[in-house]
Amino acid sequence: MLKQINQRLVVSCQALEHEPLHSSYIMSKMALAAQEGGAAGIRANSQADIQAIKAEVALPVIGIIKRNYEDSDVFITATKRELNELFESGCDMIAMDATFRKRPSGIQLADLVTYVRKQNPAIQLMADISSVEEARYAEKLGFDCVSTTLYGYTDQTKEQKLYDSNFSFLKHVLHHVSLPVIAEGNIITPEMAQKALILDAHAVVVGGAITRPHQITARFVEQISKQNHTVTAETQR
Helix, strand or coil, X not given: CHHHHCCXXXXXXXXXXXXXXXXXXXXXXXXXXXXXXXXXXXXXXXXXXXXXXXXXXXXCXXXXXXXXXXXXXXXECXXXXXXXXXXXXXXXXXEEECCCCCCHHHCCHHHHHHHHHHHCCCCEEEEEXXXXXXXXXXXXXXXXXXXXXXXXXXXXXXXXXXXXXXXXXXXXXXXXXXXXXXXXXXXXXHHHHHHHHHCCCCEEEECHHHHCHHHHHHHHHHHHHHHHHHHHHHHHC
């Protein structure tokens, strides 16, 4: 899969239970639209969505399962339970939270990597990280690639964006690991995606900016609201 997505776009087709487009059928059609638009791969959440997408498109799929646990903030492919479901899904790569946060029941990331290599050695592994140190540890554990997915989504990195300071975090990760680095997280324009690839990211994953209409709508509404406030202020002068 890494060869297939090299210097290309992966589209994340996800909709959680509380979102309007939550449906495996809809996600499969979203993936089809992404394929027709030229995407090289898909990132998808849940066994059902992945299987529906694999039946609809010929693109390789990065599989995840998001599940909340009371004793941990880790929710992306957190335990062996999620791994077993992903094995059955037929996905080509598994992404998992590779941050240093405590995992459910205290299970160790290294144990999960070992489990995957024993159960399904052909499947590739992506480490979703939020720091350079986590990226280096993921490389030590034998992940096939790292992704900046969780930068800005942990307590230590909240309110930070991947594109801050001209993609400085991406540059640091690229400098400190030899693994392929996937740029993901708050990439909302084609220009941002292009910049990440110019910096030598292996590939770019874009989700909400393509597949979450409510988020896209909100950005338009916010900008229009700013314009309306500006016009009102000028009128009152």
